[in-house]
Amino acid sequence: MNDHIVIVTGATPIPERVAALVPDAAIVLGVDSGFDHALAAGLRPNGLIGDLDSVSDDGRAWAEEHATISRHPADKNETDTELAVAFAAGMAPAWLTMIGGGDRLDHTIAAIGSLAAPAATSIPRIDAWWNGQHIEVMHGPSRRTLSLTPESTLSLLVLGRPCDGVSISGVRWPLDGIRLEPVVGLGVSNEVTDAAGDVSISISSGVLSVFDHPLVESTTD
Known part of the structure; x- marks a missing residue:
């Protein structure tokens, strides 16, 4: 099992504070x-994935020397990010x-x-x-205790089908075993x-995204 895999995607540079969180041992x-x-951002990528329609010539040349390239056709049913997630999952991180x-x-919606x-x-x-923005993703059944910044805001949004058994404590409006529908304001x-700043969240089924503000930004807990 690989301890930690980091996928870098999207159209904008990596914020310096986020790049600093990536451990040296991460893939x-x-x-x-x-x-x-x-x-x-000063990272040394181990792999290049996608149809390679937007990577620079210099980036591709660097990948040919130092990384593994997984090239896919431009006409496909999956996004490049979906392909990267599937590739990473196959490495069992x-x-x-x-x-x-x-x-x-x-x-943004497709990537998340x-x-x-x-x-x-x-x-x-x-x-x-x-x-x-930090986002924690929970696949049910799952239980997590997050260390968040006291008095900060957080939001729970369902990805895909409804989430059952959603509970949260340590917040102004706790929930206890409810069904949370996709893209609702609850x-x-x-x-x-x-x-x-300890917030406990549990779900029995579904996939829940938690938009939060970690107390200590870390990728090595």
């Missing part, structure tokens, strides 16, 4: 132009992190949604940094009330 996969963003960003809403893929169910921990804009 980094660049998705098309995400490969260039990884290099620009203990932790998968996606780093990305961009101003296209359709790409790719973390709900059935292939990712076996990955013990999944999270993402998108445009600098889980949006809650507040961390626990003095230490």
Whole structure:
């Protein structure tokens, strides 16, 4: 099992504070132009994945010398990011992190949604940094205690089919075993009330995304 795989995707550079969180031992996969963003952030990607329509010539040349290239046709049913998630899941990591960003809403939804893929169910921990926002992704059944910034906001949004057995404590508006439907406001804009920032979340089925503000930004807990 690989301890930690980091996928870099999207159309924007990696924020410096996020790049600093990537441990040296992580396996980094660049998705098309995400490969260039990884290099620009000082990372050394291990793989280049996609149809290679947006990676730079310099980035491709670097990959040919130092990384494994998994090239796919431009005409396909999956996005490059979906292909990268499936590739990473096949490596059986203990932790998968996606780093990305961009101003296209359709790409954003598709990228975050790719973390709900059935292939990712076996990955013990999944999270993402998108445009600098941290997102924790839980595949049910699952229980997590998150260390978040006291008095910060957090939102629960379902990815895909409804989530059952959703419970959350340590917040202003706790939930207890409810069914949460996709893209509804019930889980949006809650507040961390626990003095230490400990928030407990559990789900019995479905895939839940938690938009949060970690107390200590770390990729090595």
